[in-house]
Amino acid sequence: MTSTPMFRLGALALAAALGAGAAPARAEFPDGTVTIIVPYSAGGGTDNFVRALEGPLEAAFGTDVAVRNIAGGGGAVGITQALAAKPDGYTVTIPNNAFYTLIGMGNVQFAIDDFDYIARLVTEPYVLTLSPKSGHADLASFVAASQEKPVTLGFAGVGSSSHIMTLAIAEALGAQVKFVPYPGGSEATAAALGGHIDGVVLSPSDVVSAIEGDGSLVPVASTSKTSLLPDVPTFADAGFEVTTDQWRGIAAPAGVPAEAIAAWEAALQQAVQDPGFQAAVKNLGVEFAPLYGDELMEFVKTGEEVLLPLTREVAGN
Template structure:
């Protein structure tokens, strides 16, 4: 049974339980994006917006609220009324910030309404810089500890944890430089203010397509179709892989009617040709999962891994 079939079964079960979709939503929905405009999460939200509005029958207001590497926006959603009218697009960062102790919310303060996509972490450098390969960059960082500046999005966030994990696995020291959002990290790298950076592929997309950034290595399980010449860390001899996810979440406590309506809307939206074209152009993979036991188990597993790692990093 494929993912779409499984999701349809879940939806059928929700429908058979007597949930009336017509009762929700009855007004506009606010989708809080905890980062600035132009980053991967912002692009995803605006690509999803038309299809979600059509399916839900209501306006979705995309509201950018950057700050604290995502903490400000996620905090607003976690503390909102659990009525389905305030949602956000989370990722591994909510687990990382919980483990680092940087946020007041916990991952259990959110109700996961559906997974949308999965994407790889990549390391990139300025295209006209001195490093042509990941091996060259690692050699330089090993030979000159803390000389190379390595950027990421948000102190204590997902890409911070991923950067620290990578440094430990590959055996180097770099000067880690946090930025308030991925778009600022990309601009810093393109402008030569940092030497390298770690971000999700979607967040790096603008810099890579401009030709100003060069991807050196992927942390995914296999090479990316869009960048077939970029090796994975596993290929280079490290038994290590790490991916990110993006979905839709509301404050914990939303009722079954809301969950069912969003499950239906997300499933329909992720099949929309225009949306899939945008995601393909970003190099990400559509990976729809409906709310329910399977998605909750996935979130629990990711939370345990990221929280434990983040706690070690802050010691």
């Protein structure tokens, strides 16, 4: 029997070691700055949400988190810039119902499936709020009146999610409605307070300050419960299937490695437990409602099925 010389064994061991080192292990995600693109101006609800998340997320990731505000086109500019980034998990943006409405209006080139959806973190309902001069103090009275003649409902922006949800609510109620667009939520709220329209469909944070005191607006139904208006019943309570909420989460260009998505999920699950973030969520009037994985994708697809057809109808597409 022949024996292997010692120098040959040493050479084999060295070759094995060199071979193992030829493909260096991939660095654990993240090993550099993570960028969140906010597709709106500083100071708005989405920006305030991200700023509250920034610090806790840095602590969870153990790296810097850079927040960039890229406003324009109702969110289209920032979302498109995020989509142009490498799909490596280092650049993300904030998905919401504008994803559906921008696509449905034909204002953008991207599609829902161009993104990897990492998380839904918070939701915010839409509230039907009536003018004190409308003559209606509850949903039943309003619906009954709308069967006799058209009522007027305002919203913020043509093609916005509040526009599309106003259509969805009118359709679900079987109401005759004349739709009146305004540049923003404050203008729509002022019109309702002045009795120029019968009501508005906006978020609770848009109308809560106009619901206090004499001659105030009257919230009659919301798409889900909200801590800002805890006593307002939902449309479902009245037998109407209107449950679509606004939402905010994290999305990246499609193709993010599975390990990066897993790291994002773990970091977010830690970050959202931060007391400061929890307090900010409460102050913003949004509801903490995290979803990940298959449940998140089911939610995204449901929103697509509800909002895209209505938006395309508005756009004539």
